[in-house]
Amino acid sequence: MLKKLLYILVFLVSLTGWSQDCPDLLFPVDGATNVPVDATIAWESSDGVPGYRIRLGTTPGGAEISEQSVGSSTSYTPNLGLPENTTIYVTIILDFLFQGSSDIVCSSQSFVTEDVTTVPDCTSFRNPLDGGTNVSVFTNLSWNYAPRATGYYVTLGTTPGGNDILPQTDAGNTLFFDPPGELPATTLIYASVVPFNENGSTSSCSEISFRTRDLAPIPGCTSLVTPFSGETDVPLTPLIEWLPVPGATGYRVTIGSTPGGADVLDNNSFSSNSTFVLNFEPNRTFFITIVPFNDAGSAIGCAQENFSTLLGCGPYLDPDSGEFVTLNPVSDFPDTLSFCENETPFLVTAPDTGDGYRWYQVDQFGNETLLSDTNEVMLTENGTYRYEVYNEVIQFGEIIECPTSKEFQVVSSEIPSIRTLIPVETATGFRITVEATGNGDYEYAIDNRDGPYQDSNVFGDVPSGSHEFFVRDKNGCGIVSAPFIQDLTVEGFPKFFTPNGDNVNDFWQFIQPKEAEIVVLQSIRIFDRYGRLLSVITQNSLGWDGNFGGRPLPAGDYWFAATDETNREIRGHFALKR
Structure with a gap:
């Protein structure tokens, strides 16, 4: 237990002052020019770093354009693209998530964007969808980024191409627009969003249409209670709880390991304002969006929140040595174990120190059968097996296992048999080949039962005279010998x-x-x-x-x-x- 507590203390102290390599940009590379304004920025992965934040600015270290946490992702696409013909400074921040840590702010790298000389492409609506029905009169409009756009014109009407609800309006460089007041109820509405830049606007973008519902109140947004947004050291199986919203009949929850991701929960519906989520990965940032809804519709514009799970097994940076360490046991288990055919079953004892052990037999389809959960196992046949040793670590009241695993082969051996000695006379003596048979891994010696032994069964430059050759099973199953009488060949x-x-x-x-x-x-x-x-x-x-x-x-x-x-x-x- 003392060992476990020491582990915990080591990794909860302030982690300032260590040495950690900062990642280089992969695209655009540092110093690149003529970079597209819709570029996705990518960088190298850093071992042991659970999360990243990225700043984009027009000054070194600045965040005039944006600053975004991206979790464990090593790429980022700016929502609104990049300004043209501009030197962009990229600052990557290594985010170690746990309490008391000091994040590492890397030196800025830079590139220059292209000079845009064409109008932007058209965009597509995210909300509402083309042909949508039963749309709330309080709905907001949202759309996807149009490459090279620096702004968007929004128009709303009750006829194709009409603008009687909203004349063409400059929404600015944004992907979101809240129409003033309420939209007319039970009405077919036509909407268009036209991207523009200094070269002009796109002339061939199509509009969408949708039908609104009767006027009815929709619920507002909510926010996380436990864990609170930005919290770290969250248990791996937490209760996710949020504020109840008056008038909401349910909540749609999306959780992902990257901003906007949904690899944990994908718009799952819950009738209450809490749920358990099982087996989060340790030492990761997760992004969560909760959208209340009722018969009138879904809440609009609900913000994404995030939290980070507890440490797990590592690897972590040791603040004293600057080296990566893990809580998993160190194992030197071999790739192959051998036994003599006349000595089955044979007992195998784990060579490593740990809090627990497991031994599995693996069949040809990869299915595993547990054979033992102690540090010893009895094996009776050849085949594939898996050995696992683990440490138990207490973190914030939870016990987690940190395992080290090794798949290995079991083979059998037998004492060798010398079939023949094949001598070939040379100018310096004899070259003698020892032909041995048997099911084993053998090594060879001449004139001395104790060796030295060699893997090759060929001996060169054997002098004249009588000699004795020895064959030994490497797994200890026995030694045999055969004499060589030189006179027979001379x-x-x-x-x-x-x-x-x-x-x-x-x-x-x-x-x-x-x-x-x-x-x-x-x-x-x-x-x-x-x-x-x-x-x-x-x-x-x-x-x-x-x-x-x-x-x-x-x-x-x-x-x-x-x-x-x-x-x-x-x-x-x-x-x-x-």
Whole structure:
């Protein structure tokens, strides 16, 4: 528990003075020119930073154009575009959300916008919709930004192209207009919004029409009570509560992780003024809009509010070291575990320190079955598994788990078996290949059971004399060995023969070495360079005459493989000369 409290204290102290890299602009890049006035500004993501604010101004660090919190998003599109032919200063603020923290204000970067020489594009209505019915007489008009626009003309009438309700009016550089007074009830109304700039106005924009309802009161807007707007360290499963509104029969709630987003709740309807929301992500800013409604319609122009959740597991910046730290356990669990086939089931113990553990078996479809929730598990078969170790952290009265997980493979091993030793004579001795079989991961040594061992099964420059080769299973399932008698390949097998019918060296055959241990061979097989078996002779036969299928073979190199009475195989080559 002391460890957990120390974690909490570390991350609730003032976090001023650390070192954190500020992100560079990705678009437009610092110093860019001729940037479109409708550009979306994008920047690099900074590790461990849960949120960003962005200032746009005409002076370094200024916010003359706008200042906006964008949550964890790394891009921002100004609602009203950018002024033309202007140096724009972008100041990115790293927002660490939790109480007592000091946000990092990065140095300003700048770019120059284009000189607009054409009229703007047309816009489209957001409210009311074209063809809408039962529209409140108190409705406001809103529309989308028209690229290159610096203002908008609004006209309202009861006939197509008419202006008897509102003559053409300059609404300014805004995306919202509140008609003066009330609109006529139960009336088909025609509306147009025409974007303009210094080059003129768009001439071909279409108007929309909508029909109003009977005069009736619509509810007003509300505001958050818990959490209050801008609150930090909000629990991950909070009660969202707002002020009740007289005359409202319900509330539509939208919550997103970015301004205007709806990835948590998308215009969900509630009959009361509160609701629980389960499992928010930690250390994030969420944006919420609540719109009361009744039979007469929905509240108009309700503001978006925001709050930030509690810390979670990190990573966070340590104010003392300037390094990122997390509350998750550190784990060194291996990618693969092996066991000997004759030792199942086998016990695996977690190598890491944590407050809890879980072991899962994973099938071919990715489905998981919990095997154990302690620091030990018994495994009986090969396959895919997942290991999880976690710390429990108390934050603001809630216990959260900070896990570290690792998927691993379980494979079985067995003691190896040496099938053969394959020697090849070289100018400096012998190159010997050890052929071993078995279900395991093996390593090899020469002349010493204790090693050193190597992964390669080939030994070069083996000197003359007798040697012993060892094969060891890396998972501890056993060691086997095989001797190598160098004399078998130095003496006894001729280096060449001349089957030309002169009765001298016409046959190739093993010759028992003098002053050496008697060698007993079961068979001698002879191959061509393609591995085709040409002949099998015995130790007591006349030998090979250089023919195959009754026909003499051409001069060249040929190979042999001799098997002794212990089933050890000796290989080599010789020359046939004509």
